[in-house]
Amino acid sequence: MTPRHATGLACQGLHLELGGRCLLAALDWQAHPGECWVVIGRNGAGKSTLLRTLAGLHTANAGQVQLGGAPLATLALAERARRQAYLPQSQRDAFSCSVRSAILMARHPHRQGYWDSADDHAHASAALAALDIAHLAERDIRTLSGGERQRVAMAALLAQDTPVLLLDEPAAALDIAHQAQLMALLAQRCRDHGHTVVLVSHELNLTLNHASHALLLLEHGQWQASPVAELAADALSACLGHPLSAVSHAGRRYFLP
């Protein structure tokens, strides 16, 4: 089955600068439906800035982002929000709000009426179940632990029900069981629903075992995109500035310092 906006995400000649420093020069890159990309780079390499640019929160210095074949800048905000969802690195909660309400709010781009529809509630309940947080549904988001809050944000992302997902360090605050569950969930979305996932993560072994492709951000705005299977330890070492060697175990490759 081919999903509605099946053409994924693309960058053409994307140029990003921050504070006078070149983060990315001429990024020509495509993430097709069914692909799960992990963006890897050192601190300050521009991973988050790239993700914010893809999400339309940061304006590129040159070049353009295309979403589902249309330039991001020409898409109406609501249409954009029906095609792609973005998970920021962290959120500051100014007001109290129940977990269920917070997840229902992510249905905003789909809604027509004043109140939440049965369909909205169904999506919220499914997302609560998928992230294993149904027991937190009536809790105030400000009383949650960091990991719980992160899973609520992730559930909201799923409830938004978009074919493209952008995630900035989704696994950072999670325990190892929930990290594995999250990555399996994202990989399954790509595989079974033909969704496109782009995530930033420092959890190399966790993400590389589930992702299909990697985008390495190198120094001086250079970059390298490849399938995870073709990723060499040398390239990864150069990208992260620390020697890594590949070790095989139980049919999987692990990168160890």
Added chain:
Amino acid sequence: MTLSRPRLPAAGSPAHALWLLGGLLLASLAALLLACRLGSVPLSSAELWAALGGWLHGQPDSLASTLLGLRLERALAAWLTGAALALAGVLMQALLRNPLADPYILGVSSGAAVGALLTLLLGGALWMVDLAALAGAALVSAVLLGLARQDLRGGPLGATLLLLTGVMVSAGCNALISLMLAIAPDSRLRPMVFWLIGDLSGSSWRGAGVAVLALALLLCVRQARACNVLALYGDAASTLGVPVARLRTLLFTAAAALTASAVATAGSIGFVGLIVPHACRFALGPDHRVLMPAAALSGGLLLVLADTAARTLLAPMQLPVGVITALIGVPAFLLQLRHVRRGQS
């Protein structure tokens, strides 16, 4: 023994919200009737209905009709002012993503005060005072929009810069207010101080105030869902389809217009714009779809009751209503905070 209670709609459901808003509307009407009955010459229910009939038919011939007309005008002015302030408070809190924001925080009311006090100092007529207050509020709003237009688009410092700009503009206006109070002759000082505390005597309701409140409520109902998203997500609300800069400009403009209309009617009445949104948040939750209409109704209700108390408690002396709102508001709010603390532990 078990008592079967009438089945009410579940909290948080649309039916529950409509029950609640209906209840607040009825309470507002009851408060308006109470305000019409109480005073130096109390009216009985029978007199009230007879006078209401006469007043509606444009025949204010009896004393009761005249009293009713005066009291109703003032009570309606109080309701409009309270509703406008409470709604402006909710809008400011959503705009700044700060639960401590109130309608006066960005200096719109200080601008109005400069205009009004200057006119009082120069001995202008009452209508000139109101007009000058409106002009002052409009001028400060325009200056703020000009200075902080970029902050409304967001960014890591957006809300902080907007808040600081507003606080600075407010501080400038407050210096002018202190200057005028310092140089005012004794005879003019008393009305100036009363204006600052907030006073509804001599106010009547106006078409402009009704129009501003109706327009703002309409806008709020249309934007309530987007306000929810903005309050939760901040700048990232745009990834959920909310035009962040446009919504913030709309919220600011609506809050400024509501504040200006309220302050021009009754001076800077404190506490309503901070306490009513908070009390509604605690009691009803953070959903703007319920919060905004509920805050408007509760604000109106509170100020009608407070103003009735202000003119009857020490009659024939009339207290400034701002004193009453603070005297009711502070203990009520502290009690509610205690309740919240208990709920947390």
